Amino acid sequence: TEERTFVMAKPDAVQRGLIGEIVSRLEDRGLKLVGGKFMQIDDELAREHYAEHVDKPFFDGLTSFITSGPVFAMVWEGEDAIRQVRQMMGATDPAEAAPGTIRGDYALDLGRNVIHGSDHEDPGSNEREIDLFFDPDELIDYERID
Numbered sequence: 278t279e280e281r282t283f284v285m286a287k288p289d290a291v292q293r294g295l296i297g298e299i300v301s302r303l304e305d306r307g308l309k310l311v312g313g314k315f316m317q318i319d320d321e322l323a324r325e326h327y328a329e330h331v332d333k334p335f336f337d338g339l340t341s342f343i344t345s346g347p348v349f350a351m352v353w354e355g356e357d358a359i360r361q362v363r364q365m366m367g368a369t370d371p372a373e374a375a376p377g378t379i380r381g382d383y384a385l386d387l388g389r390n391v392i393h394g395s396d397h398e399d400p401g402s403n404e405r406e407i408d409l410f411f412d413p414d415e416l417i418d419y420e421r422i423d
Protein backbone atom coordinates (compact mmCIF):
# COMPACT_ATOMS: atom_id res chain seq x y z
CA THR A 278 0.00 0.00 0.00
CA GLU A 279 0.97 3.59 -0.67
CA GLU A 280 2.09 5.15 2.57
CA ARG A 281 4.10 8.02 4.01
CA THR A 282 7.04 7.72 6.34
CA PHE A 283 8.98 10.21 8.42
CA VAL A 284 12.72 10.32 7.75
CA MET A 285 15.37 12.52 9.32
CA ALA A 286 19.01 13.18 8.48
CA LYS A 287 20.43 13.47 12.00
CA PRO A 288 22.89 16.18 13.17
CA ASP A 289 25.90 13.97 12.33
CA ALA A 290 24.63 13.54 8.76
CA VAL A 291 24.24 17.32 8.38
CA GLN A 292 27.73 17.95 9.81
CA ARG A 293 29.30 15.40 7.48
CA GLY A 294 27.53 16.64 4.35
CA LEU A 295 25.40 13.54 3.87
CA ILE A 296 22.00 15.20 3.27
CA GLY A 297 22.38 14.94 -0.50
CA GLU A 298 23.50 11.33 -0.35
CA ILE A 299 20.50 10.33 1.77
CA VAL A 300 18.02 12.24 -0.41
CA SER A 301 19.63 10.82 -3.52
CA ARG A 302 19.39 7.21 -2.39
CA LEU A 303 15.69 7.57 -1.55
CA GLU A 304 14.95 9.37 -4.83
CA ASP A 305 16.83 6.74 -6.84
CA ARG A 306 14.77 4.02 -5.19
CA GLY A 307 11.61 5.64 -6.59
CA LEU A 308 10.29 7.09 -3.36
CA LYS A 309 8.63 10.52 -3.64
CA LEU A 310 9.61 13.44 -1.43
CA VAL A 311 6.43 15.14 -0.18
CA GLY A 312 7.90 17.31 2.59
CA GLY A 313 11.26 18.59 3.75
CA LYS A 314 12.40 20.98 6.46
CA PHE A 315 15.87 22.04 7.61
CA MET A 316 15.43 22.74 11.32
CA GLN A 317 16.82 22.81 14.82
CA ILE A 318 15.03 20.42 17.21
CA ASP A 319 14.44 21.87 20.69
CA ASP A 320 14.41 19.86 23.90
CA GLU A 321 10.61 19.64 24.05
CA LEU A 322 10.31 18.22 20.53
CA ALA A 323 13.20 15.82 21.15
CA ARG A 324 11.52 14.44 24.27
CA GLU A 325 8.22 14.05 22.45
CA HIS A 326 9.75 12.39 19.39
CA TYR A 327 11.69 9.91 21.53
CA ALA A 328 8.99 9.53 24.24
CA GLU A 329 9.03 5.72 23.92
CA HIS A 330 12.67 5.75 25.10
CA VAL A 331 12.14 8.00 28.15
CA ASP A 332 13.04 5.24 30.60
CA LYS A 333 16.14 4.06 28.72
CA PRO A 334 19.59 4.80 30.13
CA PHE A 335 20.59 6.48 26.85
CA PHE A 336 17.58 8.87 26.79
CA ASP A 337 19.48 12.00 27.92
CA GLY A 338 22.34 11.26 25.50
CA LEU A 339 19.83 10.69 22.73
CA THR A 340 17.95 13.98 23.26
CA SER A 341 21.15 16.01 23.65
CA PHE A 342 22.56 14.50 20.45
CA ILE A 343 19.43 15.12 18.38
CA THR A 344 19.32 18.77 19.58
CA SER A 345 23.08 19.29 19.08
CA GLY A 346 22.73 20.79 15.61
CA PRO A 347 20.33 21.13 12.70
CA VAL A 348 18.58 18.16 11.14
CA PHE A 349 16.86 17.69 7.79
CA ALA A 350 13.37 16.31 8.42
CA MET A 351 11.52 14.72 5.52
CA VAL A 352 8.38 12.89 4.53
CA TRP A 353 8.68 10.25 1.79
CA GLU A 354 5.82 8.50 0.04
CA GLY A 355 5.62 5.24 -1.85
CA GLU A 356 4.55 1.62 -1.96
CA ASP A 357 5.52 0.01 1.35
CA ALA A 358 7.58 3.15 2.06
CA ILE A 359 8.00 2.60 5.81
CA ARG A 360 9.60 -0.82 5.48
CA GLN A 361 11.50 0.12 2.32
CA VAL A 362 13.20 3.03 4.06
CA ARG A 363 14.03 0.88 7.10
CA GLN A 364 15.66 -1.67 4.80
CA MET A 365 17.69 1.03 3.07
CA MET A 366 18.72 2.47 6.47
CA GLY A 367 20.08 -0.81 7.83
CA ALA A 368 20.26 -1.91 11.45
CA THR A 369 20.27 0.68 14.27
CA ASP A 370 23.67 -0.54 15.46
CA PRO A 371 26.22 0.25 12.72
CA ALA A 372 28.15 -2.87 13.72
CA GLU A 373 25.11 -4.88 12.59
CA ALA A 374 24.20 -2.75 9.56
CA ALA A 375 24.86 -4.46 6.23
CA PRO A 376 27.24 -2.83 3.73
CA GLY A 377 25.21 -1.05 1.08
CA THR A 378 22.71 0.26 3.62
CA ILE A 379 22.91 3.93 4.63
CA ARG A 380 24.04 3.12 8.16
CA GLY A 381 26.22 0.25 6.96
CA ASP A 382 28.05 2.70 4.72
CA TYR A 383 28.16 5.82 6.91
CA ALA A 384 27.17 5.37 10.57
CA LEU A 385 29.89 5.78 13.21
CA ASP A 386 28.22 4.40 16.35
CA LEU A 387 24.85 3.62 17.97
CA GLY A 388 24.14 7.29 18.70
CA ARG A 389 25.64 8.86 15.59
CA ASN A 390 23.79 6.62 13.18
CA VAL A 391 23.07 9.23 10.49
CA ILE A 392 19.38 8.65 9.82
CA HIS A 393 16.01 8.05 11.49
CA GLY A 394 13.01 6.42 9.83
CA SER A 395 9.57 5.56 11.22
CA ASP A 396 9.35 2.04 12.65
CA HIS A 397 7.33 -0.45 10.55
CA GLU A 398 6.93 -2.58 13.69
CA ASP A 399 5.20 0.29 15.50
CA PRO A 400 1.98 0.92 13.54
CA GLY A 401 0.96 4.57 13.54
CA SER A 402 4.44 5.82 14.39
CA ASN A 403 4.74 7.26 10.88
CA GLU A 404 1.58 9.38 11.26
CA ARG A 405 2.55 10.40 14.78
CA GLU A 406 6.03 11.54 13.71
CA ILE A 407 4.80 13.29 10.56
CA ASP A 408 2.21 15.21 12.63
CA LEU A 409 4.84 16.12 15.19
CA PHE A 410 7.22 17.66 12.64
CA PHE A 411 4.97 18.94 9.84
CA ASP A 412 1.81 20.98 9.41
CA PRO A 413 -0.56 19.44 6.85
CA ASP A 414 0.02 22.35 4.43
CA GLU A 415 3.75 21.62 4.40
CA LEU A 416 3.13 18.28 2.68
CA ILE A 417 2.72 18.48 -1.07
CA ASP A 418 0.58 16.16 -3.18
CA TYR A 419 1.89 15.74 -6.73
CA GLU A 420 2.57 13.10 -9.36
CA ARG A 421 6.04 11.77 -9.84
CA ILE A 422 6.33 10.22 -13.30
CA ASP A 423 8.55 7.14 -13.41
Ligand code: CMP
Binds near residue numbers: 394
Ligand atom coordinates in the same frame (compact mmCIF):
# COMPACT_ATOMS: atom_id res chain seq x y z
P1 CMP B 1 16.58 5.93 16.16
O1 CMP B 1 16.12 4.95 15.12
O2 CMP B 1 16.57 7.36 15.79
O3 CMP B 1 15.67 5.75 17.45
C1 CMP B 1 16.17 5.63 18.75
C2 CMP B 1 17.63 5.90 18.80
O4 CMP B 1 18.23 5.59 20.02
C3 CMP B 1 18.34 5.04 17.81
O5 CMP B 1 18.09 5.52 16.54
C4 CMP B 1 19.78 5.11 18.29
O6 CMP B 1 20.48 6.16 17.68
C5 CMP B 1 19.61 5.40 19.77
N1 CMP B 1 20.06 4.30 20.59
C6 CMP B 1 19.53 3.08 20.66
N2 CMP B 1 20.19 2.33 21.55
C7 CMP B 1 21.17 3.13 22.06
C8 CMP B 1 22.16 2.95 23.02
N3 CMP B 1 22.32 1.77 23.67
N4 CMP B 1 22.98 3.98 23.27
C9 CMP B 1 22.81 5.17 22.63
N5 CMP B 1 21.86 5.39 21.72
C10 CMP B 1 21.07 4.39 21.43
